[in-house]
Amino acid sequence: MTAIANARQSAPLFPGVPGVPRPPRQVAWEDYLSRHGRSFWMAARLIPPAQRATLAGVYAWCRYTDDLVDHATCPPDLLLRTLDVWEALSRAAYEGHETGIELLDVVMREMACRAVPFTYAQDLIRGMRADAVGARFDTLERLSGYCHDVASVVGLWLTELFGVHDRWTLDRAARLGVAMQLTNIARDVGEDWDRGRLYLPQAMLDRHGVTEQMIGALRHGVEPIPERYVALLEELMSAADAGYADAAEAIGNLPPFFRSSVAVASRVYRGIHDAIRANGYDSIRRRAVVPDVTRATLARAALATLGGQDAAQG
DSSP states (O other), X not given: OHHHHHHTSSSOSSTTOTTOOOOOOGGGHHHHHHHHOHHHHHXXXXXXXXXXXXXXXXXXXXXXXXXXXXXXXXXXXXXXXXXXXXXXXXXXXXXXXXXXXXXXXXXXXXXXXXXXXXXXXXXXXXXXHHHHTTOOOSSHHHHHHHHIIIIIHHHHHHHHHTTOOOHHHHHHXXXXXXXXXXXXXXXXHHHHHHTTOOOSOHHHHHHHTXXXXXHXXXXXXXXXXXXXXXXXXXXXXXXXXXXXXXXXXXXXGSOHHHHHHHHHHHHHHHTHHHHHHHTTTOTTTOOOOOOHHHHHHHHXXXXXXXXXXXXXXX
C-alpha cells in the first residue's frame, strides 16, 4: 500500500504532475458542485440536504477525476500512471482501507456500503484514459461508449446509491448520460479543439463533408459557419434528443426526492441545443449558455410535466 502511504502526505498528492490540486475537502463539496456544474447545481437544490450531500460527494469525485486530465500539464504516459494510482487508491478505499483522502474515504465507503459496483468508478477512469491520449471515435456507437464511461456512470452510480437497481430504469439512466454528454460535445467543439480533442465521430464528419482542417480554420478565423457543419450538429443533437426522450420514460421510477432533480437537469441540459441554435450553430468560437431566465422557465416546465405524470399514475 505504498500509494496509500504517499497519499497521507500533505501535498502534492501526485508528485511530478504539475497543475493538479489536492482533492476538495468534504466541507467544500457542495461549493465545488455549484461552481463547476451550474445546471446540476440548479437541479441538486431540489434534493433534501442529506441526499444532496451524497450527490455532491459523487460529483466531486467524478469532477476531480476529470480534473486530473484537464488540469495536468505532463506527458500522456505520466498522466496514465497518475490515473492508475488514483484508481488504486479509489479501489482501496472501496475495499475498506483508509487512504487519508476524504474524497475517497467517504465517497468510496458509501458506494461500497450501498452495494454500488466499483465498475462505475472504474469505467469513468477508463474514459479519462481516453481523454489523456486524445482518443478519436470512428462512429456514433463508439462515441456513445465513451459517453457511457464519462457521463452515464454518474447517473447509474447515483440511481443505485439512492436504492433503484432494476435494469430497465438503469438502462434509461445510462441513455440520459449519453444524451447529456452528446450535448456537451455539440456545445464544446472549439474548447475541446484547444485541448487537442475532437469527439465528433469520423463517420459523421465524412457524411457531412466536415474536416478537421475546417474546424481548425474556423476556430481561428471569422468565416461564417457552413451549412454542412450545421447539419452535422443537428444530427448529433437529434441523437441526444432521442436519449432524453428514452430517459424521460423512467424518471417516475426514481425516488420522489431525486425525481424532480433529474427531470429539471434533463430539461435544462436539453435547452443547450436551442442556445447552440441561437448562436448560429457556432460551437467552435462561442460557448452556448442557457440564460438564467430560460433555465427557470425550463425547470418549471419540467416540474409541471412531472407533476402531470405523477397525477396520471396516481
